[in-house]
Every structure is written in structure tokens, then in C-alpha cells.
Amino acid sequence: MSSQRYSLFSVLRESLRGHTGWKPAWREPEPKPSYDVVIVGGGGHGLATAHYLARVHGVTNVAVIEKGWIGGGNVGRNTTIVRSNYLLPGNVPFYEHAMKLWEGLEQDLNYNAMMSQRGIINLFHSDGQRDAYARRGNAMRLHGVDSELLDVEQLKPILPMLDFDNARFPVKGGLRQARAGTARHDAVAWGYARAADGRGVDIIQNCEVKGFRVENGRVSGVETSRGFIGAKKVGVAVAGNSSRVAAMAGLRLPIESHVLQAFVSEGVKPFIDTVCTFGAGHFYISQSDKGGLVFGGDIDGYNSYAQRGNLPTIEDVCEGGMALMPTIGRVKLLRHWGGIMDMSMDGSPIIDRTPVDGLFLNAGWCYGGFKATPASGWCFAHLIATGEPHPVAAAYRLDRFATGRLIDEKGVGAQPNLH
Amino acid sequence: MRIACPYCGPRGVDEFSYLGDATLKRPDPAAENADAAFHAYVYLRDNPAGPHRELWQHASGCQSWLVVTRDTRTHEISAVEYARDAAIASAGAE
Numbered sequence: 001m002s003s004q005r006y007s008l009f010s011v012l013r014e015s016l017r018g019h020t021g022w023k024p025a026w027r028e029p030e031p032k033p034s035y036d037v038v039i040v041g042g043g044g045h046g047l048a049t050a051h052y053l054a055r056v057h058g059v060t061n062v063a064v065i066e067k068g069w070i071g072g073g074n075v076g077r078n079t080t081i082v083r084s085n086y087l088l089p090g091n092v093p094f095y096e097h098a099m100k101l102w103e104g105l106e107q108d109l110n111y112n113a114m115m116s117q118r119g120i121i122n123l124f125h126s127d128g129q130r131d132a133y134a135r136r137g138n139a140m141r142l143h144g145v146d147s148e149l150l151d152v153e154q155l156k157p158i159l160p161m162l163d164f165d166n167a168r169f170p171v172k173g174g175l176r177q178a179r180a181g182t183a184r185h186d187a188v189a190w191g192y193a194r195a196a197d198g199r200g201v202d203i204i205q206n207c208e209v210k211g212f213r214v215e216n217g218r219v220s221g222v223e224t225s226r227g228f229i230g231a232k233k234v235g236v237a238v239a240g241n242s243s244r245v246a247a248m249a250g251l252r253l254p255i256e257s258h259v260l261q262a263f264v265s266e267g268v269k270p271f272i273d274t275v276c277t278f279g280a281g282h283f284y285i286s287q288s289d290k291g292g293l294v295f296g297g298d299i300d301g302y303n304s305y306a307q308r309g310n311l312p313t314i315e316d317v318c319e320g321g322m323a324l325m326p327t328i329g330r331v332k333l334l335r336h337w338g339g340i341m342d343m344s345m346d347g348s349p350i351i352d353r354t355p356v357d358g359l360f361l362n363a364g365w366c367y368g369g370f371k372a373t374p375a376s377g378w379c380f381a382h383l384i385a386t387g388e389p390h391p392v393a394a395a396y397r398l399d400r401f402a403t404g405r406l407i408d409e410k411g412v413g414a415q416p417n418l419h
Numbered sequence: 420m421r422i423a424c425p426y427c428g429p430r431g432v433d434e435f436s437y438l439g440d441a442t443l444k445r446p447d448p449a450a451e452n453a454d455a456a457f458h459a460y461v462y463l464r465d466n467p468a469g470p471h472r473e474l475w476q477h478a479s480g481c482q483s484w485l486v487v488t489r490d491t492r493t494h495e496i497s498a499v500e501y502a503r504d505a506a507i508a509s510a511g512a513e
Contacts, residue, residue, distance in 0.1 A: 243465070247465075253466070254463055256439065256440075257491070302432075303439070305491045306491065306493060306494055310432055312432060312433035345461075401458060401461075401463075402455075402462075417439065
């Protein structure tokens, strides 16, 4: 168990003895023959689930199994934005629960996740869009979430670099959520891993699931590349590959895997101190603590497991950026990468039981999984421990597509490449 | 990624628009199990990691609907045919 507590004192002590006293943040145990709960997927959601199973529900005989290394998937491939500016009743309480957990995350984990509540501003460019954002802001306030509608005069001091008088897409204002912001994505995975390990959870890396053992309709364990591991309950949190893993249990999901690209520029001096999104195209930007402009846009729009995208989407994202803030035109692109998204058929996630007893599914995060990490883990742990959905995630049913209770935040229907 | 349109030749992917899985068949609305069949048809997908038959339209070109066979792990395209030909071939096979 990791007994080392990080503090100002421990940093000072280690600085005086050449940093020789730091211990590994988590163990590397061999898998035990069986566990009460096995979590498949050592990403943000799986590790958060293990942490909350141990901390909130006292379930510590838990293993997280990961085919590669923890935090090597989408939790390390996103643009680090956290926010809860949603519209629909099924979504707002869930994402606000996540936002509240983000606010106390570093104290809970004793880990610096570099949580920065720098705010997010969604820009609008027409009267109709202003009305839509006013409605969204009011919906948020009715759910107890902060929101603020800004006009151009209020925006100018905050975002002086915007092309306010753009001929096609003049900036008319923005909807701001001041409590939103960014968090160091890798540190979120590492912090959850360390905290879960400290409570006795086994984190088993380089261990790929090859199948599920199901007896009389109930799951009894997982076949892995390191042998069979017995389990009373199994939770699957492998967004991007949910269809492939669920197929091993005979399930067909309302999900397509798509590639989303993200970008970071060379480091520049402090330029933008909030998260900002373009309303007339799909472009969002923030600045990392190292100075790089971190930005992204739409998914490529076709099924893909390749973790890399194509040039037309890169051009489209950069065109969006240039329409919004032409001053970034001379900045060089440092890196771009792709992640595989579980695009669900209504754009909303799934946290639910499956037709196989004891097998639980956490999937369909589209490109909004990172901000949901704490609440996803909290609610998935609640479901696994108690067998009942958590109240704020009660709408994320797997069968909602059959019953018609869709949560179509964007209103485009069953067309994953448009969400 | 470039798609070799049978009418226009190889063109950039930005000229095409995507609809998705081309193997889905619209169920019979009068069938006994139409509810379940339409749920599967509208919402459920195989979502394979590997060869995937999918519908694309050459929207900024000849407007043809195409069935493209593409590996979702590498984006390599192994076959492109007119959707009409694919539908006739598939109906003939049944």
C-alpha cells in the first residue's frame, strides 16, 4: 500500500536529500485468482470507479485490469476541459455532480491534478444562437449550476484577440460558466490509481481481456492474457473499444467508434486565460501551463479504430481557429493526435447493467468522457456496489434506445458521426 | 484518405459524405417482431475493428452512392462499388 502522503513538508524533505526517498505511486501486483469486483479498463473512468468502490462503498477486493499501461487511452488524449454546461435534465445533474467532485478532487486524492477553474465561454454569433444559449444558461441555473450571459462589451477585456467584426461570423456574445476549466489529464489517471492502490485495489497492467466466463447467465470471471481471473462482478469501462469487449459477452451495442483529433501548438506567452469555443464552426481552445495552445474540433466522421485521422479535418479545425482569432495564424503546430470515441446513437453515455448478470457497462462517452470522469466513476461504483443506478445517472440506460427515452443533447438523431 | 469513385476516379475524402454501416437491411414493418427488428436496425451496430462495408456519397462530385470496404484499423480501402450494384448483388445472393 502506498503510505507516502504528499505535502509541502514531503517536498521540502525530499529536496534536501536529493529526491531519493520517493516511492512508486502504486504497486505492480500479480493477479490474484479471484476478486469481488474486476474493472476492465485502466483509464480515467475505470480507475475512478475502483477508487470510489473502495472509498465510498468499502469494496477493496478489486482489480483494475488494463491491456496496455494505465492512462494510455483517451484520458491521455483529450483536451483537458472540464465543464457542466448541459441543457437536458438527464445530463445536467450528472455533469454538475462531476464538476463538484472535480472541485474537491485534489484533496480527496492527495494528488496535484492541476485543476484550474479558468472558466469556459461558448461564443454566439447570431440572435437565434444567443436565444439558444440563454435557454441553456437558464436550464443550468434552474439546476443550480452557475452560468452568465456576456455581451460583446463584457467579452472584449476577457478575449481581446477575437475577430469580433468578422464579416460572416461576427461575435455577438458568449455564455460563460466560470467554474469550468481544465485539469492535467494524465495526473487525473495517476491520482486515481494511487488513491485506489492505497486502499488495496490491485492495478494490473499489460493484461488484456480475451473473453468473459458466463455460467447460467451470470458472469464468473474474465479470461485474460495472464490467465483466468475470477470475479463476482465485472465492470467494463473501455470507451473506444466498448463494442469489441461487449461482443465477447455476446452483446451488440448502440455505439460506433470514431476518431477525434486534437492539437497543440508551440509554446507561446500567456495568450488566453479561459476556455473558449467558436459557435459558428466546431473549434475550442485553451492554453496549457507550458504555453501551448490546446485545441480541437469535430470528429473525422467515419468509423475508425486507428487513433489517427485525416488532413481535411485538420484543415477544418484550423479554418475555424482562423475565423475566430486570426492572430494565431503564425503559430506553429507542434503535435496532433487522435483518440477513439465511443459515439453512442444519441450522443449520451451508458452506465447500466447488461443482460448478463453481474456484468456492468460504462460506455458511449462520445467526445465528452474526460469531464465526466469523477461522476462516471462515482455512479458506476454505486451501480456495481448496490446493484441500483445512482440517481444522477439514472437516465443513462442501455435500453433507452428501445424504449424511446433518448437523451439527444444535440438533436441530430441516431447518426453518430453528427453528434 | 482517398476514395476511388468508380465514376470520377480517386478523390479526396473531403468530397464525400458518410452514412455508415452498409450491411444493415431495413426490416419488414409488418413482421411480428418489427419493434425489436427496427430497434436493431436503427441503433445497434457491429462496429468491427477490421474490414467494414460502409455507405459514402460522392456529394461534391457525381453524387453517386457508394459501398466502400475499408479497414477501420488502418483506413485502407479494399473495394469501392456503386451502392446500386451492391444492393442488386446482395438481393441476388438471397
